[in-house]
Amino acid sequence: MNNIVTPASIIEEARLFAKEHIRPYTTRFEENNGIPRSLINKMGEHGFLGAVFPPLYGGLGLDPIAYGQMTEEIGKACCSTRSVLTVHTSLVGQTILRFGTEEQRSYWLPLIASGKKIGAFALSEAETGSDAGSVKTSYINHEDEYAITGRKKWISLGHIADFFIVIASCKEKVTAFIVERDETVTSTPMQGLLANRAGHVAEITFNNTRIPAANILGKEGIGLSHIINTAMDYGRYSIAWAGLAIAQEALESMATYARQRTQFGQKIYKFQSIQQMISQAVVNVHAARCLCLKAGQMRSENHPDAVVETIVAKYHTSKTAMQIATDAVQLHGGNGCYNMYVPERLFREAKILEIIEGSSQVLQGIISEFGLKKYYTKAHE
Amino acid sequence: MNIAGKIREFIQENLVVWEDDISFSDTDNIFQLGFVNSLFAMKLLNFVEIEFDIKIENNEIELVNFSSVANMERLVKSKLMQAHE
Numbered sequence: 001m002n003n004i005v006t007p008a009s010i011i012e013e014a015r016l017f018a019k020e021h022i023r024p025y026t027t028r029f030e031e032n033n034g035i036p037r038s039l040i041n042k043m044g045e046h047g048f049l050g051a052v053f054p055p056l057y058g059g060l061g062l063d064p065i066a067y068g069q070m071t072e073e074i075g076k077a078c079c080s081t082r083s084v085l086t087v088h089t090s091l092v093g094q095t096i097l098r099f100g101t102e103e104q105r106s107y108w109l110p111l112i113a114s115g116k117k118i119g120a121f122a123l124s125e126a127e128t129g130s131d132a133g134s135v136k137t138s139y140i141n142h143e144d145e146y147a148i149t150g151r152k153k154w155i156s157l158g159h160i161a162d163f164f165i166v167i168a169s170c171k172e173k174v175t176a177f178i179v180e181r182d183e184t185v186t187s188t189p190m191q192g193l194l195a196n197r198a199g200h201v202a203e204i205t206f207n208n209t210r211i212p213a214a215n216i217l218g219k220e221g222i223g224l225s226h227i228i229n230t231a232m233d234y235g236r237y238s239i240a241w242a243g244l245a246i247a248q249e250a251l252e253s254m255a256t257y258a259r260q261r262t263q264f265g266q267k268i269y270k271f272q273s274i275q276q277m278i279s280q281a282v283v284n285v286h287a288a289r290c291l292c293l294k295a296g297q298m299r300s301e302n303h304p305d306a307v308v309e310t311i312v313a314k315y316h317t318s319k320t321a322m323q324i325a326t327d328a329v330q331l332h333g334g335n336g337c338y339n340m341y342v343p344e345r346l347f348r349e350a351k352i353l354e355i356i357e358g359s360s361q362v363l364q365g366i367i368s369e370f371g372l373k374k375y376y377t378k379a380h381e
Numbered sequence: 382m383n384i385a386g387k388i389r390e391f392i393q394e395n396l397v398v399w400e401d402d403i404s405f406s407d408t409d410n411i412f413q414l415g416f417v418n419s420l421f422a423m424k425l426l427n428f429v430e431i432e433f434d435i436k437i438e439n440n441e442i443e444l445v446n447f448s449s450v451a452n453m454e455r456l457v458k459s460k461l462m463q464a465h466e
Contacts, residue, residue, distance in 0.1 A: 099439065219439045225422040226442060233423070302431045304391070307424055369397045369418060378401070 007066030010051060014070045017046055018077035026078040027339055029198035033189065035081050037160060040088075041115045043081075048074070049089050050113020053097060057109035065296035068241040075245030079349040080198035082245065086238040086357075087156045088112060092119035092165055094234040096178070099218040099227060104178065108163075120161035121231060122152040122179075122204055130362050132167070133224045137206065139168040139175065144213050148177060148206045158202030159189045165231070166206065167223050174223035177215050184209040195348040233307055235357040236314040240295060243317025243353045244288045246346050250321070250328040251281045253342045257332055268331075277327045284324060288317045308370045315363045318353035325350040384433070385454045391428050392450065395421055407450040422447065429453065435460040 021042060029035045043049050052067040053059025062070065075082035093112040096104055111117040128134050137150025148168050152158070163180045179185070187202040218227050255278060258269035268274050291313040298306035328343035329336035336343040354360050382390070385407060392411055396403065397418045411417055425447055430437055435457065446456045 101439070219442055222439075222442050225419075225444070226426065229420055229423040302427065304394075304424060304428055307420060366418065366420065372399060373394070373396065376399075 005047070005060060007062055007069075010047065010060060010062060011066060011069045011073060013046060014048060014073040017043075017048070018073055018081075022074065022077040022081050026080075026198075026345065029078065029080060030339075030345075033191075033197065034160070034200045035078070035084070035198045037118075039081065040084055040118060043084065044113065044115025047113070048085065049115050050093070050109065052089065053093060053109050053113055057097070057105060058113035059109070063296075064237065064299040065293060068237065068292055068296050071238055071241040072245040072248065075242045076249040078198070079242065079246070079345075079352070080196055082238075082242055083156050083196060083199045084118075086235055086242065087121055088119050090234040090238040091121040091231045095121075095165065095176075095227060095231040096217065098230055099176075100178075101214075103214070104217070108178065117162040118157055118160055120155050120157040120164050120204075121235075122155050122158070122164040122166045123228060123231075124152060124154040126151070126153050130359055132228050133169075133174055135167050135169050135174065137166065137168040139170050139177070141170070142210075146177065146211050146213065146216075148179065148209045148211065150206055152204040152206075154190070154201060155187075155204050156196060156199045156201050158204050159187045159200040161187075161200075164204065165217060165227075167228060169223075173221040174228075175220045176217040176223045176227040177211055178217055179206070179209060179211050179215065182209065195345075195352045232357055233310060237295060237299065237310045239353055239357045240292050240310060240313035240317050243314065243319075243321040243350070244285070244292050246321035246350050246353070247281070247285050247288055247317060247324045250324040250343060250346050250350075251278070251285050253346075254278055254281060254324075254328050254331050257335075274331060277331055281324045281327060284320045288313075288320045291316050305370075308366065311358065311363050311366055312370075314353075314357065315360060315367060318350070318360065321346075321350040321353055384457050385450050387432060388429075388450050388453045388457075391425070391432075392417070395424065405450075407454075409450075410448040412444065412448055425453075429457060433457050433461065435464065 021039060047060045048070065050059035051062045051070055055061050071082060071085050074085060093109060096108050112119055123132060125136055137148065137152060139146050139148045148166055150168060163178060166177045166179045168175060168177065184207045186205045190201045190203060193201060258274050258278060259267060261268045295306065295310045295313040298309050325343060325346040329347045332341055332343050335341045338344055396416050398416055405411060405416065426437060446452055
């Protein structure tokens with residue numbers, strides 16, 4: 001038996017894992033208000049949670065493209081389960097890999113890879129969304145330790161997280177801390193959400209939570225300029241593939257339904273209006289995949305424009321996911337509005353991707369700046 | 382191209398000001414002048430590490446080290462000297 005782990009074998013393993021352990025239970029996860037901890041543990045056992053970390057830290061050393069393709073396989077089956085990769089592995093794990101001290105990397109990354117500890121990224125607050133530097137959660141310095149007080153909101157995995165990367169401010173400084181849950185940390189699950197209903201989204205309160213100075217991530221004062229921006233870059237890359245996953249899944253549901261559903265005495269794929277929806281979806285999915293692969297390739301090469309190409313990919317795939325999921329609901333008619341059919345969930349989940357990890361409106365500003373620079377041609381030159 | 386030239390070229394590729402005749406000296410603070418966007422500090426750190434094959438330690442991520450061409454050149458030169466010691 002060949003047990004050699006290759007990128008292709010991991011992606012196939014993720015597909016089979018999703019088929020067996022995720023896809024049949026997606027609706028139940030939503031009804032139960034959360035994916036089970038046991039599922040996250042299984043993902044750790046298969047190596048998915050540390051797939052992108054170096055083997056030194058318990059990872060598989062996947063390159064960005066293979067990690068994206070693995071994310072797509074999980075994301076096609078369940079967005080909430082995919083959010084574990086986005087948050088726990090990318091936002092938290094990859095940021096610790098990038099800016100953590102050797103002690104922090106050696107301690108946390110194997111725990112993240114195995115799923116023994118679940119991490120969440122505690123940035124957003126009731127009044128702090130896109131304007132990340134305006135966090136009200138504050139910290140003060142007590143000799144060789146810090147104390148954090150404040151309330152975070154919209155924190156994916158927040159209710160089950162064992163530790164957090166917390167973004168807090170002190171006067172003009174914004175700093176990131178690695179904070180383990182203790183009795184001063186309380187979480188309240190958020191109900192009534194449009195989507196990510198199984199993602200353990202919570203409000204988190206830190207009440208004079210004491211942490212040693214050694215738990216600063218990076219350096220005091222670089223929370224906004226480096227930690228948040230880097231974490232969001234990792235997160236956006238994950239969300240780019242998450243958007244592709246929804247778009248691909250919605251397309252497959254449309255193609256399948258169109259060949260099975262009969263109206264007016266014929267299969268509905270024979271109607272030109274249906275063919276138009278499917279053809280647009282095919283073109284947009286293919287384009288979205290190209291953008292994800294391009295961003296992944298540039299990330300592999302450490303290309304200076306990888307950050308903006310990742311933004312372009314995320315912007316496009318989230319828009320594409322929303323469009324194709326909307327068409328999938330339309331094509332399914334009443335069944336598209338019913339949670340026994342996949343498009344109902346994809347439609348809700350797609351909207352989230354246009355908001356998180358940089359809203360489309362914020363990203364438009366960055367893409368516009370890039371275009372004004374890159375595609376400027378002085379007349380007569 | 383020398384160190385300062387490479388740094389200057391990277392900054393120019395990432396300027397977010399649109400006048401054709403924009404210019405800055407080696408000692409101008411590009412952040413204070415508003416010449417770059419919020420992502421640039423992160424991009425600049427990645428660029429310096431990859432382009433010059435050096436590792437900037439967390440305690441060296443001071444804005445002052447990255448605020449001008451001259452300051453970055455000084456940091457890169459000191460890191461390269463350390464690497465060869």
